[in-house]
């Protein structure tokens with residue numbers, strides 16, 4: 643059953659003189675209950691903006707976000723944040739800058755409970771202590787400050803802060819990219835374990851395709867504000883259809899040395915076009931090795947493949 647869905651969601655940022663940045667254009671995607679949807683793409687492809695717009699952290703330019711069948715407001719007021727904080731949360735990329743350095747870890751993790759519940763101080767402290775244990779920290783870490791922790795520990799604090807309200811839907815915005823490689827797997831395994839025990843639904847945004855494949859049920863690939871491919875994570879990773887996905891997978895180092903030796907490395911040539919002057923037709927045409935004449939004038943739609951209905955691709959090669 644679908645938990646959250648975007649319908650033709652568009653987010654543009656005005657930059658003056660009538661110009662706008664096309665951060666997200668016409669994105670329609672549904673995430674089922676207890677599903678992990680991985681979202682990949684180069685920097686500037688609109689992944690974070692899409693995640694934030696789904697949570698109401700960005701106003702929507704047009705289109706809808708539908709949560710359990712209810713269309714959410716285009717612009718959130720304070721009462722909307724109050725209402726939705728308990729069911730939707732975000733884990734941020736940089737665990738240091740997202741934690742207030744003047745607050746203790748106990749205050750940071752317990753803040754949501756203080757704002758959104760009627761629990762007494764003692765009950766809040768007990769829940770914070772419990773959550774510190776659940777994310778692999780110690781209850782007596784409550785009285786310390788963020789700078790006293792390593793990057794991996796700070797991300798665990800960020801995870802506890804996001805999950806203490808027991809939300810249903812969590813956007814994880816590059817939750818591991820600021821961490822050492824050795825710590826990334828620990829944080830991913832923690833999220834996976836909590837997802838299973840709490841029945842969470844996740845939008846997992848990341849650069850590292852092999853990590854996204856590992857954690858996700860399905861994978862969506864975004865390019866210059868639009869979705870170009872969506873499908874089961876293993877299928878998209880091991881048998882990509884869209885030329886951009888093919889190049890993205892080929893340019894992503896494999897996690898283990900054996901696979902890395904066998905990998906055919908590719909690079910994506912050319913510059914990503916400006917999101918202010920989005921080209922007509924296919925947005926990937928200026929970098930695509932398979933470009934055809936029609937690609938420069940006709941915009942390909944994201945459509946299910948005839949032979950593989952669970953996979954959607956936006957490319958004239960498959961129309």
Ligand code: SF4
Nearest residue numbers: 924927930937957958
């Ligand atoms: Fe390449 Fe054309 Fe497909 Fe775009 S529509 S990805 S330019 S083949």
